[in-house]
Amino acid sequence: MSEADTVVSGVEETPWHAMTADEVERRFSVDPSQGLEADDAAARLGTYGPNRLPQGKKRGAIARFVSQFNNILIYVLIASAFTKLMLSLWLDASIIFAVVILNSLLGFLQEGKAEEALDSIRNMLSTEARVLRGGAARLLDAEELVPGDVVLLESGDKVPADLRLVEARNLRTEEAALTGESVPADKTTVPMPAKSTVGDRENMAFSGTMVVSGRATGVVV
Numbered sequence: 001m002s003e004a005d006t007v008v009s010g011v012e013e014t015p016w017h018a019m020t021a022d023e024v025e026r027r028f029s030v031d032p033s034q035g036l037e038a039d040d041a042a043a044r045l046g047t048y049g050p051n052r053l054p055q056g057k058k059r060g061a062i063a064r065f066v067s068q069f070n071n072i073l074i075y076v077l078i079a080s081a082f083t084k085l086m087l088s089l090w091l092d093a094s095i096i097f098a099v100v101i102l103n104s105l106l107g108f109l110q111e112g113k114a115e116e117a118l119d120s121i122r123n124m125l126s127t128e129a130r131v132l133r134g135g136a137a138r139l140l141d142a143e144e145l146v147p148g149d150v151v152l153l154e155s156g157d158k159v160p161a162d163l164r165l166v167e168a169r170n171l172r173t174e175e176a177a178l179t180g181e182s183v184p185a186d187k188t189t190v191p192m193p194a195k196s197t198v199g200d201r202e203n204m205a206f207s208g209t210m211v212v213s214g215r216a217t218g219v220v221v
Helices: 021-028 038-048 061-067 072-086 090-124
Strands: 007-009 012-014 128-133 136-141 150-154 163-174 210-220
Touching: 021 163, 021 210, 061 090, 072 090, 150 163
Parallel strands: none
Antiparallel strands: 007 012, 128 136, 128 150, 150 210, 163 210
16 A cells, blocks of 8 residues: 555645645544554455455566567567578677667566565565554555555554654654664644655654654554
8 A cells, every 4th residue: 555646635636635624634633642443443444455466477587588679679670680690680680689689688687686575575565564443443454455444553563654744753764774864754634735756754754664663653644
């Protein structure tokens, strides 16, 4: 589950971080002291699906390499190379084949790095979350979180989903993976300017970041 870019209010679009805490609560029809009821949460899970990154079927190394040739430009280059061979232009044909192979190798390596990066992001995500459901705090699998869930955070927790903070006490989170800042970010609940960058959205706690100190309550967005 990720932070939605905007929500529609009348004819204006307002990002979550630019809304007040009360507006966010009304938007999700949730009381932060009670959380969602079980039946409501189940209905939302059916609507929005589990809180996890989509995971497609992984291809083997050979399949990934072969797929790099599935490109119109590559077909044209290969056809051109064979034409050069038929004309006994060996050097020209060799150069074209070398370009095709080099291009395919680069694409293969880049795709492999992209898969590794996605796996790293998945490993950053929390597997559990402390949530208010029906007025009671419960420990749930993070994949069961739905928009509007009320999540409780304290020092040492990994943020299980993108949250709009509605209560915060001396909360600081480590966001180096997102912003590159080595210093923990101080958090608040007050609305931020609509065009704030990710690093300036001080009322948001982002999925995969770590709570360094303090405690807070946030609504999944």
